[in-house]
Amino acid sequence: MMNTNLFDTVLVANRGEIAVRIIRTLRALGIRSVAVYSDADAGALHVAHADTAIRLGGAPANESYLDINAVINACKASGAQAVHPGYGFLSENVDFARALEASGIAFIGPPVNSINLMGDKIRSKNHVLSHQVPVVPGIAEPALSDEQLIQAASEVGFPLLIKPSAGGGGKGMFAVESAAQLPEALASARRTARNAFGDDTLFLERLVRNPRHIEVQILADAHGNTVHLGERECSLQRRHQKVIEEAPAPLFENLEHGAQIRERIGAAAIAAAQSVGYVGAGTVEFLASDQNPDEFFFMEMNTRLQVEHPVTEEVVRVNGQKLDLVDWQVRIAAGQPLDFTQDQVGLVGHAIEARLYAEDPAAGFLPSTGTVLQVREPAGVRVDSSLRDGLEISAHYDPMLAKVIAWGTHRAEAVARLDRALAETVVLGVLTNSEYLRLLLADEDVIAGALDTNLIERKMEQFSFRESGPLELALAAHLDYLRRPASTSPWGLRDGWRAQHHHPITRHFDTGNTQAATSLLVTPEGNKASVGGQEHVIRELGSGLEINGVRCGIQHAWDADGTLWLSDRGWNASLRALPREEVLERQLEGLAKESGSYRPEVLSPMPGTVISVQAADGQQVAAGQLLAIVEAMKMEHQLLAPADGIVRLPALKAGDLVKAKQVIATVEPLHTEDKERLA
Known part of the structure; x- marks a missing residue:
């Protein structure tokens, strides 16, 4: 339908798949679209799809997408008559709506x-x-302190639910079973609400057991x-x-x-x-x-x-x-x-949607960041997506990459189509939750429609995630051999050739859970990879690979750091080829553990932002004590002391950015003289 008595130009004050989806409708209406972006999103899909794009600021949301003045200035610079806020960010921000109104810009919202x-x-x-x-039933009054909420909790009754007054998406919500748990839960809820919404006001509700969310x-x-x-x-x-x-x-x-x-x-x-x-x-x-x-x-x-x-x-x-x-x-x-x-x-009919996230469900849903190397989205269903080859997945924003939506004449048909679509989805370069989504769809209660908001929590331990086994490691060994640069010198081929026979090539890979060794023998009949006593023969075909006489359907791609990314029917994984120096270092660490010692370094499991430091340099700590909290993609991760000892902290403070595997703290063991001095 053509633009009749509508706006000429609309600015989309959001990012990711929702910005792409809004721009698609604006184009259909004949309306000029304006995208905004942060430094982290300069190469994002919504920027490429819009008619024009304006930079807002730095990667952190408060320097870009949450900067009201920057968005208003972008509207004025682009001539936008209206703003569509999408969801999240400024979509429910009263100050933003008022600022637009004062500037004579229409807010596409209430x-x-x-x-x-x-x-x-x-x-x-x-x-x-x-x-x-x-x-x-509950207590919902403004500006209640922790003490007032604790006093009111007995009247509300346990179990209860702590909820932030601002925001949504489940952030800052905590279920509390007893009065003893309440103080700590309130502190965590306030911190989360303050960081996510800029408002730490809380209220309490009676927890409805196993409810349906309609x-x-x-x-x-x-x-x-x-x-x-x-x-x-x-x-x-x-x-x-x-x-x-x-x-x-x-x-x-x-x-x-x-x-x-x-x-x-x-x-x-x-x-x-x-x-x-x-x-x-x-x-x-x-x-x-x-x-x-x-x-x-x-x-x-x-x-x-x-x-x-x-x-x-x-x-x-x-x-x-x-x-x-x-x-x-x-x-x-x-x-x-x-x-x-x-x-x-x-x-x-019936429609069902799954949210595709950059995260690792098998590792406690840790966020996954990196560069998308290859994307293949399913056909025959609706996909609202922000994915493209080469896209950088940052730790600064929500980890949702896409939504896969299937329709059917009835529910069973829609569920089957969604499952098939997830199996066809390929994302290489970051880990996703696609296998987890397929496990959910295969659950007998989900199939029956017997749902409730606690179902995943009850069922999660029953889910069995696929791990990289001998076949995947054999494939990695073969692909690692193929990616080596060719040499014109026979001495530079490094293919294990000897005068009488080929010598096996040994390589080590980090599977994320453990280190595994492979042995690859190059022969004219095909490469033979031995892993854990199992041998696999891998041959090159015109259009792919064959393993043990069966065509290999596993999709793969290498990144610049020597990590092999794999995808197969919804399952995805990464295998990092280890250099010899790291193999030796890990072997020495293993010997140290056998002797009863421990690794003193506390590492951040993901790139993110330090939101809280809970210990001081030189402080005595106990095993399991909270040292710091790191947040990435709106998920908090607690860093704990690995043993009793004295903590050594670098100049770490809230707001600092950290990398994956960065040393956050070191815990030195207590020596005899320390124990006597501290006794």
Whole structure:
């Protein structure tokens, strides 16, 4: 559809896959798009796709994407008449909306008053309660201290949930089982909320055991029309962060009277939105009990587009046609009325979405950073993605790379299509959670639609992640041999040739969990790789490799540091070829461990930012004591003392950037004289 009475230029104040997705709709509307970027995102996909792009500042979000003045200046420099904030960053920031209003720039989002009321969970909860919308029991008052929250906790009752008043995405939310756990949990929640949202206000809610997370998408124009577009179920969560979302909700689909509950919860969502004069696209989130789905409770309203909005777009039909929520956000912001009513909204089929993250689930979901070497996205499904070959994945931002969305005529078909799409997805250069997503989709409860927000926590220990075994190591040995530079001199070939026979070539690889040795014998019949007593014959084919007579389907690529990245049907891994010096160093470390000693260095497991230092140089510490906290991709990692001793800290302070494997601290063992002096 052509641009009729809409904006000429819109600035997208976001990054990643959501910025790419918004730019796609702006192009379809004939609207000029302006991207903004940080130094870390100069080569990002959204920058390449936009009609023009403007640099905001440094890599940290507070120097770029969260800098209100920089975004306003970019609007003025580009002639943007409106701003689409996407989600996260400034999307629910009242000061940003006010600054745009003062500059005469349209905000593609709700009015300031709606953001102000619904953007704060305490205010929103108290507000909707006065409009007969059911809420979870708890205490929600502004500016409560830790002492006041601790005193109120006994009335709320345990178990309870600590929630930050600002922000979302599960950040800063902590489940607390007893009064003894509360002080430490409150301190951690405040720190997380302050770092993520700039506001450490907290409140408490009764914890609903094994709840279902149901949210309702609404659209409202400035002419008094509000409709809901059905519900989504987002019960598959890890640490309150959604992993897989779907529409319609299996909870309602599996009930005979599910349509009646959908009508009631949709009406409640509309009532909540209308109570604040809401305009635009928004989502009202509810908790529902699996045992009593007729009873649901308001949690919060997200005054923005949601990450999971594609599943709604895939199933909703208005007069038989699909709906583009970003299209309608732009039209509503430009003053156009909704041209349909609730009676014209229908749901067709089932859609399910998986979030693809740069992380290592087998290693406690540690973030993964690096350069994307190769991308292959699946066909036949919708993919909202920011991926491209050569893309730098930074530790400064959320680790989500893409969303894979599958539609089917029924839920089983949609789930099967999503699983197949994840198996076809290839990302080399960083680790992803694709194998973990496939394990989730294969779970019997997930297949049955018997979901709740604690399912992943209960099931996680049962998941068996594939490790790099003899076959993968044999492949690595062969590929490592092939990547060596050719030489015109027979003495420089380093292929193990001898006068009477070839000598095996020994190489060592770091699998992430252990060090493994391989032995490769080069022969005219094919290279023979021996790993742990197993021999594998590898031959070159015209279009690939053959291992033990079977075509190898494992995708691979080397990075500049000598790490081999592998991908196979959703599984991905890295194998780093170790230089001889490092092999020797590790062997000496192994001997030291056998003698009862330990490695004194405390290393950062990932590149990130130091957000807290909990010990002082020269302080006596105990094994397991917290020394520092490093944050990357919005995930905290605690660095603990490996043994009793005296800690030696470099000039480390909050805000410092650290690299992966960087020494954060050293713990020296206590000698006899130290023990006597400290006794």
